[in-house]
Amino acid sequence: MSETTAGAGPMIRVDGLHKSFGELEVLKGIDLAVDPGEVLCIIGPSGSGKSTLLRCINLLEQPTEGDVWVHGIKLTDQDVDIDRVRAHMGMVFQSFNLFPHLNATQNCMLGQTAVLGRSKAEAKRIAEHNLVKVGLFDRMDYFPAQLSGGQQQRVAIARALSMDPLLMLFDEPTSALDPELVGDVLSVMRQLADDGMTMVVVTHEMAFARDVADRVIFMDEGVIVEQGPAAQVIGAPTQERTQVFLQRVLDPTHVREIGELEPIDVAPAWTHA
Amino acid sequence: MTQPDHSAAAALTTPSPSSPLTGLDAVAARKGMSPRQKTLVVRIVQYVVFVGVVLAVVFTANWHQLGQVFARSDVLRITFTSTTDVTLGTSKHVINGLLLALCNTIVYSVGAFIIGLLLGTVLALMKLSSVGPYRWVATIYVELFRGLPALVVLLIFGMLPVAFPGLQFPLDPYGTVWLALGMVYAAYMSETIRAGIQAVPKGQIEAARTLGMPAGMATRRIVLPQAFRIITPPLTNDLVSLVKDSSLVYILGLTAQGFELTKFGRNLQNANANLTPIALAGLCYLVITVPLGFLVRHMENKSATRAGAR
Numbered sequence: 001m002s003e004t005t006a007g008a009g010p011m012i013r014v015d016g017l018h019k020s021f022g023e024l025e026v027l028k029g030i031d032l033a034v035d036p037g038e039v040l041c042i043i044g045p046s047g048s049g050k051s052t053l054l055r056c057i058n059l060l061e062q063p064t065e066g067d068v069w070v071h072g073i074k075l076t077d078q079d080v081d082i083d084r085v086r087a088h089m090g091m092v093f094q095s096f097n098l099f100p101h102l103n104a105t106q107n108c109m110l111g112q113t114a115v116l117g118r119s120k121a122e123a124k125r126i127a128e129h130n131l132v133k134v135g136l137f138d139r140m141d142y143f144p145a146q147l148s149g150g151q152q153q154r155v156a157i158a159r160a161l162s163m164d165p166l167l168m169l170f171d172e173p174t175s176a177l178d179p180e181l182v183g184d185v186l187s188v189m190r191q192l193a194d195d196g197m198t199m200v201v202v203t204h205e206m207a208f209a210r211d212v213a214d215r216v217i218f219m220d221e222g223v224i225v226e227q228g229p230a231a232q233v234i235g236a237p238t239q240e241r242t243q244v245f246l247q248r249v250l251d252p253t254h255v256r257e258i259g260e261l262e263p264i265d266v267a268p269a270w271t272h273a
Numbered sequence: 274m275t276q277p278d279h280s281a282a283a284a285l286t287t288p289s290p291s292s293p294l295t296g297l298d299a300v301a302a303r304k305g306m307s308p309r310q311k312t313l314v315v316r317i318v319q320y321v322v323f324v325g326v327v328l329a330v331v332f333t334a335n336w337h338q339l340g341q342v343f344a345r346s347d348v349l350r351i352t353f354t355s356t357t358d359v360t361l362g363t364s365k366h367v368i369n370g371l372l373l374a375l376c377n378t379i380v381y382s383v384g385a386f387i388i389g390l391l392l393g394t395v396l397a398l399m400k401l402s403s404v405g406p407y408r409w410v411a412t413i414y415v416e417l418f419r420g421l422p423a424l425v426v427l428l429i430f431g432m433l434p435v436a437f438p439g440l441q442f443p444l445d446p447y448g449t450v451w452l453a454l455g456m457v458y459a460a461y462m463s464e465t466i467r468a469g470i471q472a473v474p475k476g477q478i479e480a481a482r483t484l485g486m487p488a489g490m491a492t493r494r495i496v497l498p499q500a501f502r503i504i505t506p507p508l509t510n511d512l513v514s515l516v517k518d519s520s521l522v523y524i525l526g527l528t529a530q531g532f533e534l535t536k537f538g539r540n541l542q543n544a545n546a547n548l549t550p551i552a553l554a555g556l557c558y559l560v561i562t563v564p565l566g567f568l569v570r571h572m573e574n575k576s577a578t579r580a581g582a583r
Contacts, residue, residue: 060479087485097480101498111484114494156480163484 009072011036011167011198012057017066019052026052028222030066034167039199041209041230044219045245050202053219054169057200058089071166087115090160090168094175096152098144104131104155105140108162116163123162130158134188150181154188167198174205206250210234218242341547348549352541357529373530374537375557381450381519381533382561386512388455393462398492400467411463418460424521427453431525446531450522458515465507469500502576509569513562534558 010033019027026049034040042050055061057068059075059082068075073085098107108127112118118126131140134154144152153173160168170189174182186208193199193212203209209216209230216233218226218241226239237243306314355370399411418426430453434440442448473496481491501508520535527536538554 058483060483083482083485083487085485086483089483091480091483093476093480095476097474097476099477099480099495099499101502110494111486114490115485159484 010034010069011038011071012200013067013069014053014057015067015069017053017056017068018064019049019056019061020064026222027056027063030222030224032217032224034198034200036198037196038214039193039197039201039212040215040217041213042200042202042217042219043204043206043209043234043245043249044217044225048219049222050219051171054171054200054202057169058086058091060091083115087111087163088166090157090163090165092153092156092160092168092170092173094172096144096149096156096176098152098155098159100144103141103143104136104147104158107144107155108159111159111163126162127158130161131155133161133191134158135184148181149177150184153177153185157185157188157192161192165197167200168192170199170201170203172202172204174203204249206234206246218245220245343548343552345547345549348541348545348547349553351545352538352550352553355541357532359530370529370532370537371553371557374532374534374554375560377531378516378519378533378558379561380447381454381522382512382516384447384451385454385458385519386515388451389458389462389511389515390508392455392459393466394497396459396463397466397470400463401470415460415463418457419464421457423454423457423518424524426457427521427524429453446522446525446527449525450519454515454518454521458511462508462511465504465511466500469504470496472503473499505569505573509565513565516561516565517558 012032012034014030014032017027017030017032018025028049030049030053032053042053044050052061056063057070059068063076066076070085070089073080075082075085099110102110105124105127108130109120109123112123112126113120128137128140131137134157136151136154136158139147139151139155142151144155147155157168157173173189174185177185182205186205189199189201189208190212201209201213211230213230215227216230217224218233218237218239220241226233226237226242233242234246237246353369353371356367357370357373359366359368359373396411396414399407400415402408402411427450430442430449434442442452477495477499478491481495482488486494519533522531522533523536523539525531532540534554534557535551538551541550542548
């Protein structure tokens with residue numbers, strides 16, 4: 001296999017990915033390819049392995065078995081300099097993970113100056129450009145604790161964008177937000193998608209997935225159960241597991257009869273703190 | 274069972290059970306004083322006792338004798354005006370003895386604190402390392418130096434140049450004190466720093482690594498700055514404690530130029546057969562530690578403002 005085929009082929013390729021935590025096998029053989037500019041949404045119940053899959057793509061979790069390729073570079077190669085590749089993969093976390101001792105602009109600058117070696121002036125310019133882009137031109141010198149959850153998450157997106165990433169990974173970016181703040185973050189993500197960013201989004205926002213995703217993957221118990229265009233997977237799922245999941249997520253107030261309850265309950269989106 | 278239930282939810286969903294003690298009934302059913310009146314009486318009793326104790330001390334203490342022992346005016350004058358000859362390189366100076374002792378105390382403590390902080394950080398990182406031998410060495414070090422009395426360590430360091438002829442610590446006696454007390458306090462501080470590092474959320478490291486920072490850079494730029502913010506109060510305790518432990522330096526047999534507050538006070542105490550100099554030296558420690566406490570509280574308030582509502 002060729003080690004570097006940069007530019008050609010998919011942006012992300014995942015081959016036969018397995019991940020176990022001790023005895024627990026979380027990913028049971030995932031094959032996946034994401035094209036440049038594609039927006040892929042991964043949906044599925046808690047514990048289905050979707051976050052782990054995302055974290056395997058930038059090797060925050062070390063795969064137990066299988067290979068991950070990004071931009072033609074085999075990340076699972078022992079000798080690859082993962083830090084250099086990670087500098088070009090943005091990641092946005094559920095809990096924002098902004099650096100609390102730095103203000104919004106400094107949060108967006110640190111990676112640029114420390115990792116990419118940009119000058120302070122250039123880093124500041126790029127940081128401010130991206131903060132404006134996410135609608136925070138008036139919050140640039142605020143510290144994370146002085147910002148709302150939605151604003152923090154938008155700073156986190158600006159921080160990732162400031163590294164000029166080839167692709168962006170989103171790990172349930174709106175799950176920790178108050179409902180009225182979700183929209184701001186989603187519209188920033190929608191804008192990114194429109195700009196042609198390659199995005200992999202683990203989400204419970206079905207409306208976002210339906211409207212923005214080029215492709216939706218439904219995962220359950222460590223495998224990809226169903227995938228295809230958003231309209232198909234969310235609009236007309238063929239697999240029973242997908243149907244059950246979507247019914248519960250799209251109508252969480254649906255009251256089931258006691259007899260309908262299954263022994264293992266699937267947590268709806270709003271239970272994720 | 275009809276428990277009085279005041280929750281709004283209960284009131285909304287279930288017809289409120291009639292409480293056995295409502296409104297006027299509660300007043301009528303009361304025996305003796307109300308809770309408010311009881312609190313008032315207890316407080317008045319406390320004030321009376323307090324004033325009584327203060328008056329007893331004021332009227333029974335032998336103020337003249339206390340003044341003669343701890344604040345004799347002629348000894349105070351001697352303590353404040355005593356001078357010490359200081360040789361810096363080739364130049365000789367005459368410096369106020371009390372001021373010099375105060376400065377020496379600060380120099381001994383701050384130097385030891387810096388060494389303790391640096392060494393303590395290294396030890397903390399070693400203890401958190403995935404490399405076994407690092408952890409073992411750090412653990413042994415901490416157990417050893419935390420268990421030894423600081424006085425013993427100082428004595429050993431003071432004797433080393435005698436035991437190994439030719440060995441000379443830089444800036445004697447300062448180098449000796451910095452190293453000895455610094456190594457003892459590094460053991461304490463490493464545990465504090467380790468706790469601080471572990472208190473930084475794992476997501477912080479993940480965010481840093483995701484930006485492409487190598488592990489070492491993430492530790493330096495992201496973890497340590499936050500860890501030190503968390504452990505500022507306990508580290509202040511260590512510094513205050515170190516200021517006081519600098520009094521152990523007397524064991525080294527210093528020249529007058531190296532006297533710190535306690536040694537300075539003791540010498541004048543012996544010379545005048547009076548406790549005034551040592552009492553004054555004691556107060557001088559407060560001159561260092563109290564402003565330090567204010568400074569740290571100010572710093573904490575500043576970072577709390579930054580941290581907003583959190």
